[in-house]
């Protein structure tokens with residue numbers, strides 16, 4: 107565009123060039139999964155065509171420009187106007203605020219905004235990313251009239267899928283019967299409203315009609331909990347929407363709780379959820395009877411599922427990097443080996459060892475007893491050896507057995523969109539994770555357990571991966 111007077115650039119041109127050069131601050135932390143071709147041509151339930159107003163032609167001042175009032179010749183300070191633009195409530199409340207400040211005869215909010223000088227608009231728009239611009243244009247007729255319609259087709263381009271999702275997620279509170287699909291970047295209609303049930307992984311369980319539901323994707327749209335059970339992201343969405351906006355938006359998070367028994371082993375799992383500061387927290391407790399004196403191959407047999415050589419208990423994506431499996435083996439090694447009966451001992455020789463009563467409480471060592479926090483995602487682990495009743499044991503004397511119990515706590519994120527939730531991405535091994543914002547000093551385990559007034563016994567919290575290994579499956583310590 108060869109315009110000799112840069113001050114006469116239209117708002118749209120200014121907008122386009124600003125969007126090309128600037129990315130939303132959230133963008134950097136999103137992995138580049140969204141480069142695939144555009145799936146849907148809709149913009150969710152909204153259509154650009156439904157917006158009828160044309161594009162306003164406006165001119166802008168340079169960013170450093172000082173505004174001079176044409177009538178009075180005075181230097182004008184737009185600070186106050188910019189402050190009123192930062193208003194977060196509705197125009198109704200703006201109106202009443204206005205009335206309070208300036209009396210009932212003051213200008214209604216929309217007209218006040220309409221009368222803002224173009225330069226002020228330019229300043230404000232310059233600060234917005236694409237999804238915020240779209241939201242701005244969607245918020246009322248005045249804003250749309252000022253911004254025009256061009257942002258919709260731009261947002262709908264395949265390369266702007268992340269921005270489109272970030273815009274669509276802002277509409278979540280107004281769409282109780284729909285659920286935002288991160289694969290299509292469309293709100294699908296829920297086909298089983300309020301009756302969505304979490305089922306085993308092998309059961310086909312669509313809760314909306316999505317063409318891409320069974321297509322392979324790099325996006326973690328579900329996370330593995332235990333063998334045969336995964337948690338789809340849609341259920342995190344449903345649980346948090348119900349909490350945030352009301353029951354008609356999803357399902358109670360308690361409906362996700364499960365008690366599971368593994369088909370091929372003695373492992374049992376108890377999976378529970380809790381919420382904290384808009385995030386869904388997970389606690390998964392898995393246990394199995396553990397014989398004393400297991401050899402290394404016996405320990406492996408006990409800990410790893412033959413299905414995928416992943417632990418039977420629930421783990422984050424980084425379990426192969428740190429000490430987790432070593433610590434489990436260490437804990438198993440503390441189970442005391444019972445002494446042979448005296449008759450068997452005498453057959454070997456005259457020396458005998460008298461058996462002592464089996465210790466109910468096995469003390470773990472300074473390495474395997476402390477809680478461990480994964481440095482790469484919001485997950486904490488606790489390994490315990492506990493005495494538990496085996497009801498299938500016919501011999502009443504041997505009914506109480508030592509069990510290994512592995513508990514995992516994780517922060518599953520805010521349930522908006524997978525790539526918008528760095529906790530969800532991190533537990534699934536995608537993206538960088540720098541630390542916890544949402545749970546504070548108590549950690550995820552402390553926050554989770556405080557819901558029942560239970561304080562976790564004063565365990566130290568150590569790093570799960572103190573040597574900061576990142577070899578994953580290539581490393582040699584995990585098996």
Ligand SMILES: [Zn+2]
Pocket residue numbers: 287288289290291292294315316317318319
């Ligand atoms: Zn879809």
Ligand SMILES: [Zn+2]
Pocket residue numbers: 436437440470471472473474475
């Ligand atoms: Zn130990």
Ligand SMILES: [Zn+2]
Pocket residue numbers: 422423424425480481482483484485532533
């Ligand atoms: Zn992790």
